[in-house]
Amino acid sequence: MCFGARRKAILRNGFCFYYEVMISVLRTYIYIDGFNLYYGQVKGTPYKWLNLDAMCRCYLDESINEIVKIKYFTARVKSRPHDPTQSLRQQIFLRALSTIPHLEIIYGLFLSHVVSM
Numbered sequence: 001m002c003f004g005a006r007r008k009a010i011l012r013n014g015f016c017f018y019y020e021v022m023i024s025v026l027r028t029y030i031y032i033d034g035f036n037l038y039y040g041q042v043k044g045t046p047y048k049w050l051n052l053d054a055m056c057r058c059y060l061d062e063s064i065n066e067i068v069k070i071k072y073f074t075a076r077v078k079s080r081p082h083d084p085t086q087s088l089r090q091q092i093f094l095r096a097l098s099t100i101p102h103l104e105i106i107y108g109l110f111l112s113h114v115v116s117m
Contacts, residue, residue, distance in 0.1 A: 028065045030056050034074030035110070049093070053100045070103040075110035 032052060042048060052070055060067070074094070079087040097103055 024064070025066045026064055027068045028060060029068055030070045032070065032072045034072055048089075049096070051100075052097065052103060067102060070100065071106055072097060072103060073106045073108060075108045077110065 037050075042050065052072065053067070056067060056070060074090075077086055077090050079085065094105060097105060
């Protein structure tokens with residue numbers, strides 16, 4: 001897929017140099033592990049809301065990257081006695097993410113178990 005041509009004209013010593021630069025657009029798919037993102041970057045900080053589309057655009061050069069799809073992988077959490085609103089907070093966050101047109105939420109399963117030593 002070609003984004004188009006950028007045309008430039010340069011005047012040097014009375015000569016006009018005209019050229020076109022063809023720019024190829026990279027169709028970019030982004031895969032995000034929601035649990036690693038949360039536990040690695042968000043937990044323990046005052047920042048709980050994250051616009052994933054804006055974050056991805058900060059990492060990529062928009063002139064050559066076309067974000068086709070952002071796939072966000074997560075599992076639904078269950079509220080726990082020490083954090084009874086955990087599930088509700090996740091639902092609100094996922095509802096906000098669902099407003100991003102090219103973002104898809106893929107649900108998996110989260111298995112927890114007690115580690116004995």
